Amino acid sequence: MMILKIITVEEHIQFKNITEAIQKQTGNALPSLSSDMLNYMHTSLPSANQMEDTSQARIKFMNQYGIDMQVLSYGNSSPQNLQPALAVELCRQANDQMAAAVASNPTRFAGLATLPVGDPAAAVKELERAINKLGLKGVELKGNFDNRFFDDPMFFPIFEKAAELDAPIYFHPSFIPSSITDHYFNSPNWSDVATGILSSAGFGWHMDIGIQIMRMVVSGIFDKLPSLTLVSGHWGEFIPMFFERLDEELTPYSNLKHPFSYYYRHNIYLTPSGMFTKPQLDLVKTEMGADHIIYSVDYPYKQPTNTNSFLTQSGLSNDEIELISHQNAEQVFHLDEN
Structure with missing residues (x-):
């Protein structure tokens, strides 16, 4: 039997003091949500203990399913999209605590930074600190800020600095307007809860973040920053299914140097986010290649029991398994570097 090394890269953590600060300022640890979404989230969220834990249930899960390392990023109560007056300091605190969580068990954890994107100059400064001083391995961006997608020129300095630092940026869904x-x-x-599911984990936020990354490509950012690396979960949030269609329809009318799919296949890596389903794996492997797939579970929001067996029972070659299970993550997130 093949002995796997597994690194998963969309695994979430939260810190009590950050959540409490958001709650104090906004009245809710999950800001700007409608009542139907709150109903849904309150019935489906992991407990605060699960979100904050790095030593008990989390390690037990990792050991049970053969996960050697989790790359941690901030959960739904991220301070990223708060207004800068609050976000700058809370993101700094979150990154300090992320670095401390990693330092508590550095062979099992790495971390991604949270940035106060509403103040791009502060975000650039914090990105540089997070990578160069705290040793974090990239950035997680959640949803969009103030209904602005990240292709807005306002945010370009963040991506320019990320490219300079060779820091990958993981685009993660968040709540839609x-x-x-x-x-x-x-x-x-149907019920309010059904509406909440459809607009979030069932469909809506995947559609939203797929559009987000599609806009990044069409904006021409990869012609300006050819070394920029993005990561997208949930098998690419629908977009890989439309590569050929987008190339055919868009190419004659865009100012891009290459067809749409070229940038996806060169600059973007995809992860399953715990959606361990073979039809999606087969499509993404065909469209992207195994060398652009990185493994992820979406712990603790998802805790699939086929975390390990999915890799070995999906018809992948040993070389493909090695790429997906750990080699691509090590390369993209520089996990072999101290």
Whole structure:
């Protein structure tokens, strides 16, 4: 039997003091959510202990399913999208605590930074500190800030600094505006909780972050920053299914140097986020290649029992398993560097 080394890269943590500070300022640890979303989240969220734990249930899960390392990033109560007056200091605190969590068990954990994106100059400064002084391995960006997608020129300095530092940026879904929820997902034909599911983990936030990364490509950012690396979960949030369609329709009308799919296949890595399903794996492997797939569980939001067996029972070659289970993560997140 093949002995796997497994590194997973979309694994979440939160810190009590950050959550409490957000709660104090906004009245809710999950800001700007509609009542239907709050209903859904309150029935599906892991406990605070699970989110904050780095030594008991988390390690037990990792050991049970053969996970050698988790790359930690901030969970749903991230301070990233708060207004800068609060976000700058809370992101700094979150990164300090992330670095401390990693230092508590450096062979089992690495970490990604949280940035106060509403103040790009402060975000650039914090990114540099997080990578060069704290030893974090990249950045997680959640959703969008103040209804601005990240292709907005306002945010370009963040990506420019990330490219300079060779720091990968993981794009993670977050809650979509209530107007979008109402337009696409609300109906008297189903419950508020069903609306919450459809607008979030069921479909909506995947659609939203897929559009986010699609916009990044079409903006031409990879022509400006050809070394920039992005990571997208949930098998690419629908986009790989449309590579050929986007190339055919968009190429004659864009100012890009290459077809849409070229940038995806060169600058973007995809992860399953615990969606261990063979049809999606087969599609992404065909479109991207095993050398652009990185493993992820989405712990503790998801705790799939086939975390280990999915790799060995999906028809992958030994070389493909090694790439997906740890080699791609080590390369992209520089996990072999102290």
